[in-house]
Amino acid sequence: LAGRDPECIFCQIITDEAEASFVYRDEVVTAFMDLFPVNAGHLLVVPNEHTMLIDGIEEDTLREMFSVSRMLAGGLRRSGLRCEGVNLLLADGRSAGQVILHSHLHVIPRFHGDECGLRLHAGPIKESSRAELEAVASRLRNVLSQP
Numbered sequence: 260l261a262g263r264d265p266e267c268i269f270c271q272i273i274t275d276e277a278e279a280s281f282v283y284r285d286e287v288v289t290a291f292m293d294l295f296p297v298n299a300g301h302l303l304v305v306p307n308e309h310t311m312l313i314d315g316i317e318e319d320t321l322r323e324m325f326s327v328s329r330m331l332a333g334g335l336r337r338s339g340l341r342c343e344g345v346n347l348l349l350a351d352g353r354s355a356g357q358v359i360l361h362s363h364l365h366v367i368p369r370f371h372g373d374e375c376g377l378r379l380h381a382g383p384i385k386e387s388s389r390a391e392l393e394a395v396a397s398r399l400r401n402v403l404s405q406p
């Protein structure tokens with residue numbers, strides 16, 4: 260398999276050298292149960308090709324990751340597992356909490372009162388001014404308009 264890292268646990272899972280509980284597999288993505296589930300049904304959707312960041316993932320593969328994640332979220336809702344909502348989470352880079360350095364999308368079933376500590380604001384929530392938002396938006400528009 261092209262784009263494979265022999266040291267990577269996800270590459271080993273994709274090539275059946277390491278064990279996993281698979282839910283879905285196709286030519287470009289593989290979905291299996293997270294070994295350390297936040298809640299029962301916690302899944303990972305990974306590109307078959309070893310890539311650390313989403314920057315390196317082919318456009319079609321990225322679409323497939325999200326398409327499969329939506330299908331899995333639907334399956335979780337119909338499964339009888341506790342699933343009142345679903346979080347899709349992709350930690351892109353170590354600072355963002357990425358531990359396994361093979362890009363992966365978490366599909367996490369959620370229910371009221373579960374013990375998932377996912378939160379965006381660890382500190383107090385402050386509303387930005389329109390001027391601050393526009394300054395940042397302008398900076399990003401400039402970057403994105405460059406090839």
Ligand SMILES: [Zn+2]
Nearest residue numbers: 267270309361
């Ligand atoms: Zn890998």
